[in-house]
Amino acid sequence: MKKALLLTVFVAAYIGQAAAQANYTKTPKGALYTILKAGGGAKIKQGEVITFQFTQKNDRDSLLGSSYQMGKPAMVQVQPSRSVSDLMEVFTVLSVNDSARVRIPTDSIFAGREDGRPPFLPKGSYLNFTIKVEKTQSLDEAMAERNAAMEKEKTERAAMAEKLRGEEKATLARYIADNQLTPQTTTSGLKYIITTPSAGRKPVNGDTLLVNYAGRTMDGKLFDSSIEEVAKAGGLQQPGRNYEPIKVVVGDGQVIRGWDEGLLLVNEGAKAKFIIPSALAYGERGAGADIKPYSPLVFDVEVVKVIPGVRKKAVAKTGVKRAPAKKATGKRAATKRKVTKK
Template identity: 50%
Template sequence: MKKYFAFLLVAAFATKASAQNGFQRTAKGTEYRMLTHNPGDRIKVNDVITFEVVQKTDKDSILFSTYRTGRPAQAQIQPIGDLMDIFPLLTLKDSVLIKVPTDTIFNGHEDKRPPFLPKGSNLLFLMKIEKVQSLTEAMAERDKEIAEGKALIAKYQADETTNTDKYIATNKLLLKTTPSGLKYKINKVSVKRKPLAGDTLLVNYVGRTLDGKVFDSSIAAEGMKAGLQRPADSYQPLQMVVGHGEVIPGWDEGLLLLNEGSKATFIIPSKLAYAEKGAGDDIKPFSTLLFDIELVKIKPGKHVPVKAAGTKPVKKVAKPPIKKAVAKKTS
């Protein structure tokens, strides 16, 4: 749906409007009505503008609104399209209503015309200019935002490391650490075989944040104790194919270190879990996660080369254990 309205927006900006009463017409025929007009320098070619825009039908049904998305639009002014008739008329904080006949938008594209935009109807664009910058100013602002974002991420990562080290020291944990940063401890040793990438595993688990919050579990007693909102009959070992990105990278790496029947504790840094995005209400951005794991059974499968643990979570977020625990998060 978003792509469809994006098509309408681009098409409207490149088409000519027909005359209607109450609107002024530019030399190229674009119709507009100034709602507010302020003194000051007018917009020029290559300026970068930040603006709010509402797109609606002539029956006043809103199709798109930056006010609703909470993020204004931004564009660099280029000497193409009929809106270049409009922008040179505007200054900072000006607002304007632009009318575009849908017949010109869908000329040659009638198959894309929706029922709510019949022939003879119009699209209305209500625009308000919130910021006008030179290209140099806009690029400097962008570079500053990027630098500030990197600095903030570095701070969050440093805080995460500090909190993890403090947790390990407080609980006097003796852990091994892999090159990727996964920390683990084998709590129950087994001499049975280890899995290979492509094997199907049955896994019992309890997932916690470092503050002790249980966000998911395959074990009924643990889930009910933590008050997890899930059906009682859903508690059973998780079945998943290891090494295929079906779970977070920390799981894919850690499970390959275990033997069938063994139990372990994983401490998984956010870069091997949900990084800066987090997952739901319980797993905040840059959260290190703790899992108590039991590798219940290995079902041999098609073996593939092991995926190296990366610094970013896989695009498909983990199926249980975490997905069920954060039911509010949708993809």
């Protein structure tokens, strides 16, 4: 009795599927399609560029992809079909404003490469598309529209960058006024104050410096420090960090430009405050959650020691190139990343 019931269910399901398939037209390569809503326009021609919305599902109605999820319609130039899955056979029977359902047999897609078949597309199943054609254009029209959109986006990005640079300039001025600072300014825009002078050795490019520092955003948030007391007072969590001065070969591009320039102005044993515009720090990219794009930064630094760049002098005499410095790794790399280049 149970076997008979199962057989009846199977036959009913097969008949239902066959009836459903009867409403579809089959293309030469084996795709099945049915027009859900006819737009009534001229058929799409090869060479035209079509703009269309789509959803892609498996037989269990699981969504595999969607232009609606992507936030914009798909575009493709209609060309001779190379495989059943490229939908080119179906596009040429549609017109603007047509909606269609298309079924692609997965056995055709994975023929000869069954090892690439995912479990959600088993043998005998179909890949199911719902398509709505929104627009057709010539290739020249599509390219002109694309170029215009790119130019518009470029203009909008430039306008936004200009706005953010203006806001940055105002933020810097407000910070200096609110803190009653009188910094010196270099030609690059770096602002600095020697807070604790020293008669110690002044570094030159190629010297190795041992530097203690604390880095803050304009609103005073501490995002990095080599000094344990400062880190704890600022609520900065840096688990596993060895709190000690970091080594910097000044002028070697190991650190942000504001540091490379500013450290040359600080004698051994001296302390300084650097107010670094974003152009000399992380610019339009920013750096993580704390340092937003176009963010000026404040660093309190102390040059603990200047080690003369003996190796650099030797290179100048012999012409032998130095091996590149090894990159910091692990947790140490994470702490250094805030002041080093991105």
